[in-house]
Amino acid sequence: MHIRPEHPGDLPARDALIAAAFAHHPHSDGSEVPLLHALAADGDLALSLVAEDDDGSLLGHLALSPVTVSDGTPGWYGLGPMAVRPEAQRKGIGSALVREALAWMEMRNAGGCVLLGDPAFYARLGFAPVPGLMLPGFPEAYFLGVVLASPAPQGTVGYARAFGTE
Secondary structure, rough: EEEEEEHHHHHHHHHHHHHHOOOOOOOOOOOOHHHHHHHHHHOOOOEEEEEOOOOOEEEEEEEEEEEEEEEOOOEEEEEEEEEEOOHHOOHHHHHHHHHHHHHHHHHHOEEEEEEEOOOOOOOOOHEEOOOEEEEOOOHHEEEEEEEEEOOOOOOEEEOOOHHHHO
């Protein structure tokens, strides 16, 4: 497996992968593919990574977009959506994508990263609730973050417009 930045030619395969990965997910409304297109159209897709196998077939995808924090702390990102082809799940691909995204943020001296996700999966990658960091309207236990530069911000997180969380 190889992880690399997404290329324009990847879009059809990426979209199909994401649609398949979220097709039966209990918390999906099917908006993940249109969300990525909207993030790109708005200029808010900071990083789009793909994992591919040796023959170039896409196995997974991860997106990062900038977020704001009400206290003005700069350099924070939102992770998601992230998807792994159904038959390739539980093989470390998602974890590898997250580690690559964290390394990308560290190279850019980012402050940190937030996401909405399963604490059981993301805890092993360093994500946990960040005291004082909030995303109103979403379950606190599933709003997780990793602080890459201290101090941790305090306030409400705002995602890119495409997420519709304003």
